[in-house]
Amino acid sequence: MKIPMALWPRLMPLLDEALAQPREQREAWLRDLTLDDETRAALKQLLADREELDGGAFMAELPKLAPLASAPSPSPFPSPDGPHEPDEADARSNRVSQSGLFAGDMLGPYRLIKPLGQGGMSVVWLAERDDGQIRRQVALKMPHAGPGQALLAERLRRERDILASLEHRHIARLYDVGTAPTGLPFMVLEYIEGLPLPAYCDEHRLNLYERLKLFLQVLSAVQYAHTKLVLHRDLKPSNILVNREGEVKLLDFGIAKLIRDSETGLVAPSTELTQHNGHVLTPDYAAPEQIAGQPLTTASDVYALGVILFELLTGQRPYRLPRGTRGALEEAILVADARRPSQVWLDADVQTHHPTAVTVSDLAEHFRASPRRLSQLLRGDLDVIVATALQKQATRRYPTAEAFAQDIQHHLAKEPIAAQPDSRWYRTRKYIQRHAWALSAVGAVVAALSVGLGLALWQAKEARQEAAKANAIKDFLVGLFENGDVEQPDALRKRQQTVEQLLINSANALGTQLKDQPEVRVELQGVVGGLLHSLAITDEAIKLRKQRLAQLEAMRASVAERAQALRELADSQDARGDTQGARATLDRGLALCRAAQMQPATVCYGLQVARGQMEALARNIEVAEREIAPALKVLERQRMPSTQYAEALVGMGDILSLKGQADTSYALYKEAMRVRTMLWGANSIRLAKERFQLAMSLGMVRRLSQADEELHAALTVMTNALGREHLSTATVELQLGRLHALLGTEQDAHALIEHAGSVILKHRGEADARTVVDALWAQGESALFEGRMSDASASLNAAMTLHRSADRGIPRDGLLEITMAWYLIDMGQYQAARQLLLHTRDALFGATRDASSMVHAVEEAIASSYLAEQRFDDAKLWLMRASRLDTSVSNPSPLPQVDYKASWAALYLEQGKLSDAEPFVRAYMDAITGQARGDTFVLDIYASNDLAARMALAQGHPRDAKKYFERAIEALAKLGPGNPYLAVTRSRYAEVLHLLGDQSASLHQLSLAQIALKRCGTTAAHFWRVYQRVEKRVAS
Secondary structure, three states, X not given: OOOOHHHHHHHHHHHHHHHHOOHHHHHHHHHHOOOOHHXXXXXXHHHHHHHHHHHOHHHHHOXXXXXXXXXXXXXXXXXXXXXXXXXXXXXXXXXXXXXXOXXXXXXXXXXXXXXXXXXXOEEEEEEXXXXXXXXXXXXXXEEOOOOOHHHHHHHHHHHHHHHHOOOOOOEOOEEEEEXXXXXXXXXXXXXXXXXXXXXXXXXXXXXXXXXXHHHHHHHHHHHHHHHOOEEOOOOOHHHEEEEOOOOEEEOOOOOOEEOOOOOOOOOEOOOOOOOEOOEOOOHHHOOHHHHOOOOEOHHHXXXXXXXXXXXXXXXXXXXXXXXXXXXXXXXXXXXXXXXXXXXXXXXXXXXXXXXXXXXXHHHHHOOOOOHHHHHHHHOOHHHHHHHHHOOOOHHHOOOOHHHHHHHHHHHHOOOOOOOOOOOHHHHHHHHHHHOHHHOOHHHHHHHHHHHHHHHHHHHHHHHHHHHHHHXXXXXXXXXXXHOOOOOOOOHXXXXXXXXXXXXXXXXXXXXXXXXXXXXXXXXHHHXXXXXXXXXXXXXXXXXXXXXXXXXXXXXXXXXXXXXXXXXXXXHHHHHHOOHHHHHHHXXXXXXXXXXOOOOOHHHHHHHHHHHHHHHHHOOOHHHHHHHHXXXXXXXXXXXXXXXXXXXXXXXXXXXXXHOOOHHHHHHHHHHHHHHHHHHHOOOOHHHHHHHHHHHHHHHHXXXXXXXXXXXXXXXXXXXXXHOOOOHHHHXXXXXXXXXXXXXXXXXXXXXXXXXXXXXXXXXXXXXXXXXXXXXXXXXXXXXXXXXXXXXXXHHHHHHHHHHHHHOOOOOOOOHHHHHHHHHHHHOOOHHHHHHHHHHHHHHHHHHHOOOOHHHHHHHHHXXXXXXXXXXXXXXXXXXXXXXXXXXXXXXXOOOOOOOOHHHHHHHHHHHOOHHHHXXXXXXXXXHHHOOOOOOOOHHHHHHHHHHHHHHHXXXXXXXXXXXXXXXXXXXXXXXXXXOHHHHHHHHHHXXXXXXXXXXXXXXXXXXHHHHHHHHHXXXXXXXXXXXXXHHHHHHO
8 A cells, every 4th residue: 555645744743643653552452543444554554564663574575685785884874882882883783784775886876885774664875976077985875665655655754854854063064865666765965084082081181161161062052953843752872972173063864854744732742752764762861751751842852961061071971770771771861860060070880881881980081070079060150051951841941952051151250150059948848759669748748848938048038139129129019010000190191101101111110119128229220221122222221321330339249240231221322322421431341340350251341342443434444453452362271152252253344344344344243143142042143133233234334245144034033023014123124225226127126115114104103213224215215216206305314304314314324314315316416415425524524533434425426416517626635635636736646556447537538538438437347347246236337338328438349338238227227227327327328239230229228217217306507417418419
């Protein structure tokens, strides 16, 4: 019977459940199931296949093959070997291959070299691609052939699908998939030449610190898999290899499962403590819920990680067993307390189970320390961290691998960890539960009271303080919400208050309440201040953060607390646009830190990075580098991920970008993203926001394809987490649309900008003013590109009005003003454009006290306004200023390496100075064609070809001109047919066609130009002048 593919999703969980039943009970279990006839028949067939395979009849029919050689130690997929059942392990390692493959066989382009290992479901071969293309060794995994092979193939496909969704530096990569001549699927994986994690640590005699750093790589890989909704379910040292470079690689997702695979939603059903074709999930690393056959969560993988960490820190397993059987181990996992790692090193009679170390002293040699020293190092934080991961109740473990990693990072940094040891009462209660059979009811109560109260008396003072603190916080929060009680006089108004108003009320209340409980007050001020800041309620955030800072100073709080409070206040001041206030606040924090010898380093050097970033924004590159570079070195030496380290990487990346070192800067940006992914998880909204900021930085240095990649990644996370109609999602979508417009994908860009803009404007009451300005600006800019001048006018004027109100008339960077000026120039309002630009230049110069690159960009726009009016001397004067040339020198001959090559070329072409124009045209064309594919603005493609065409036409080369004009038209047409610059280029192209004798095509291009100019409604002389000149020539 051939089983239809549609039945497999239904059959697989049923088969797992059937195999979990004792063999003699399976028939009765199947009889009791309510199934349709087809499903029942298919399930019976699979069970019969399994019985045949287990009985050995199938194996007896196969030709005898030589036993597989034992896999070498650098094996990417060693067969599982449970140390508590050596007989089973030996049987597995000596099993004859069921795949029918031989060394030298070809599977697609892959030649099999030797078997590396096999389990119950599949065999893994070392193979090499041998088709004359890429030549590299790989691990080729294929299910066993024979009865039940359809199920094995389906499981391999599931593993393939899971691996295809995982791309992480610490997870073995999936290279290729294929189908063997027998019809069985195979997959080709990265071949890892390395050792299992504990063996690597022992062979290299790594100390505890080095072992923990390696383990953080494991946690990073598992956390990444969890963010992709994948549970590994078989984490153990043999599935974690370390290569020669000291890089961890996580292997074998053969029984992994998507967290949402089942109807249970966020948990996956546990089915793998059973055998399938001989595959046994080693119980040493199985969580209690796996032993009990209960649903699994990410905490199940956390438990396995806890066992692995225990083994890394002690060379031993967590449980001491009275007998070395599987049953004893499973019983221990369910009910016994795991040993403390620190205690293991003090057990003189410990059984090491180590291949080379017989005694504890021998074992300690692998750690480069004595047993007593190791016990001292483990006592405290590491005991608690391991105990938390090994909790019997899944809800009491670390909820994620990320939380597990954060506590290890805190320990390495000598910072407080989040996990807490079990309370005395909790341990007493668990003791009574385990030994209820030995205690009478009265005895149990007496034991609980005497043990629990006796052990807790010494910490009564601390407990009372924490309870009082918790009650004060509770009373404050309840009081806020009780203001909405229906019995209050203004209950209706208060019930309708927004989240913003509730937070403002909270901030006001904290100004007067809880003065007799300063610790509670500063804690609440920190929480509410952070919420106000994140919601862009900056005035209230600044007010509350100043109050909190004053309270901390009155309490004589630690340097760390005060420095962090100053940093948070500076962040709010900067968000408000108070650059000078933010600088002063950061300087105050740095003075505090320097008086304390820059300790704690993470907080203090984080302040120094923030100060440097402000200088970088002001284009004071040397000052910025003096602040950020040494801070980065210190934070890097700490060898731990932190937000401050990530900020330092980004800050240094910004500096190198400004210095033109794009490749190095991008490497720093990606490293910062890797650190933040470790801290927050790949799918966190916080990381998505950082991706958004990275995209903005990449866009500023013309790394447009990389910016596009980061924006897409951020938008995907935002959309999945918040929905497309959310304000934060729309903010990312808006910038993606703007980038696409600049790249010339206008149809897609227009849809993105219009949708994002509509969402932002719909939520304008919630959005901060700058976000609304950006939405109006983007819509106006899009309309300007398309030649929809009336729409551009409405959106840009609205953006300017709100911008002047929100930013007190201070330009952020001058870009909005430049866009508005180009609209005015395109409409022929040259004097109005210059007035706006001159005001912007003065404001920018006053804000930075330096002629920054944005000041020069404004000066170049002023020059363009004069050039449009053919006021060549004025245009040249402003271009010299923009290009940082000495304007006191008469008739200078600027070199091609000066800025604004396109503008210099256009000026000289308009004047007919071809010999002066030519080096600029060539330099500009070389600069644009030298950019990486996907990193070029469509306007640059247009302008470089338009200038080259005009140069060729002026030099009497109409055929060359035709080629360049066609490229220019193709580029600019992507922005829309109504663009007035496209109309001008069509006019000049018509002139070339006329010279080449194609009168019909010439008249057609002139007609298109006229339609575009009339449709956009511009009367600008610099557009119509070209059209009318060509029209007159063609008509003659």
